[in-house]
Amino acid sequence: MNRRDFLGASLSLGALRAIPAGSSYGLPVGMPAAPGGWVDQAHAIINDAARAPSSHNSQPWQIGLHDREHWRLSRAPGRDLPVVDPDGRECSQSLGAFLVGLEVAAAARGLRLEQDECAGAAGALPLRFNPRSVDTTWLPALRRRRTLRKALAPLAGCEAALAACLVAAPSARFFAHGTPAVRAIADATLEATAAQCKEDAVWHELARWIRWREGEIAENPTGVTPATMELPWLAQRWVAATYSRDDVLTPAFRARSLELAARQVQEGAGWLVFTTEHDTPADWRHSGAELMRLWLRAVPAAIALHPMSQALEVLPQRRSIAAALGLKHIQLLVRVGTRPYPPDTPSPRLAAQRISALL
Ligand SMILES: Cc1cc2nc3c(=O)[nH]c(=O)nc-3n(C[C@H](O)[C@H](O)[C@H](O)COP(=O)(O)O)c2cc1C
Incomplete structure (x- = not known):
């Protein structure tokens, strides 16, 4: 097995842009701390x-x-x-x-x-x-x-729990696997991923947001890591030791992302689709807030969520889903299935x- 095979089809990520390490993003640094204040x-x-x-x-x-x-x-x-x-x-x-x-x-x-x-x-x-x-x-x-991207199982008796979560997100609707709506979402997601595979800019952007090594994560705790990709432990060690930005730009890496997406769209119970009446920045914030309210209720119910944004990032696919579902402004597409949340949340955060x- 060569090092490229090692990753398997383990990556399904959108594109990201790097921030300068140690940047304070225009804010003054060194805020005085008042202990206990x-x-x-x-x-x-x-x-x-x-x-x-x-x-x-x-x-x-x-x-x-x-x-x-x-x-x-x-x-x-x-x-x-x-x-x-x-x-x-x-x-x-x-x-x-x-x-x-x-x-x-x-x-x-x-x-x-x-x-x-x-x-x-x-x-x-x-x-x-x-x-x-x-x-x-x-x-x-x-x-x-946390975002769980792998091993999402069917609902199997958790339908009522999902319905209870949905009360917190009136703009979200659940579409179950096996329905024409889910076939349209899955097809559009794969078409959009394939279209993005041809766009070099997408992969250059992504490459700047993957933190392969512990040192990179400590210096700049944003972006996606081998742990948040849910790579097997040995593969995490391997990529941390050998991978660089250039690996993300290769055709093989793009092909594996497409293969992974093809597996992911078949897993789980179905999709949540968030829509809004209008399409303003306030509507976008609103759909993000509803996603979060629903997600907080999903955690204790062991209902895993995985946003997959590709089909909304590529205009023809965005339009084809809206037409197929008869919905106006689709804001978020989120895979849903059952899986208990592990105790750890490995995704890094800026302090x-x-x-x-x-x-
Ligand atoms: C608006 C939005 C879009 C997202 N799109 C994707 C996506 O297309 N693919 C994916 O794997 N994760 C997606 N995510 C999940 C993020 O990658 C994830 O929240 C981030 O890496 C932090 O990890 P955590 O959720 O485990 O804390 C999205 C999250 C949000 C809020």
Whole structure:
């Protein structure tokens, strides 16, 4: 077996853009910490909220702290995905998921998050925190949630649990395997993946967001790693020792991504499709928030979720799914199946000190 075979068809990733290591993303560094004070509490809240999912773990959020009650959320410069997400749809969805993370983490510390829904996509979103009773209901799920990309099983008796999760996401609909809708989603996903295989820019972008080695992860804890790809242990060691950015650009790597996607679309119970009435940045944030609310309920029910965005990143496939399903603005396509959540969440995160600053 050569080193390329070693990976098997283990990769199914979209494209990402690197951020400069050690960058503070335009925010002043060295925020003074008041031990036990409100800044420490803010950091604790932000560290929990940052467990939110983001497109290819780009973590596109940054927080400005005015004082204990008044914060500002904005998009972090350099943590966008201009090739696969030129409009910033996935970025806004990630911010929507992060806002739910903030809500949960703040409630666990006796604070209620209020936000101004009217803020635009590019503009910063003002956040306000008011006292409330402590509620830790969703904190364990926030800390344990992760993307599970492999070994999703059919629902087998968990239909009611999924229905209960869906109450938290009115814009999501479940389509079960074996239906024409799921065939249309699977076909479009594979066609879109094949189309992306021909686009060099997609793979150059992706290559900058894969962290093959521990040292890279420690220096720049964003992006996708061998552990989050769910490679077998030995393969993780192998790629960490031998792989580089150039490997991501090869035709063989692209072919394996397509093979993996072909297996993934057959696994699990079906797909969740998130739609919105309109197609504005606020709608994108809204769908990301609904994904997160549903996901937090899915964790204790051992219902695994895996967003697969390829078919929404390539316009003809995006249109063909919308036509096949008779739906207007499709925002997210998420594979769903059963699988218990492991205790560990290996996906790296930037610490609060690197994504927040006093204003
Ligand atoms: C808007 C959005 C789109 C995503 N698209 C994909 C995707 O196409 N393929 C994939 O494997 N994961 C996708 N993900 C999952 C992210 O890769 C994942 O959240 C990130 O790597 C962090 O890992 P974690 O969820 O395990 O914490 C997406 C997540 C979000 C929020």
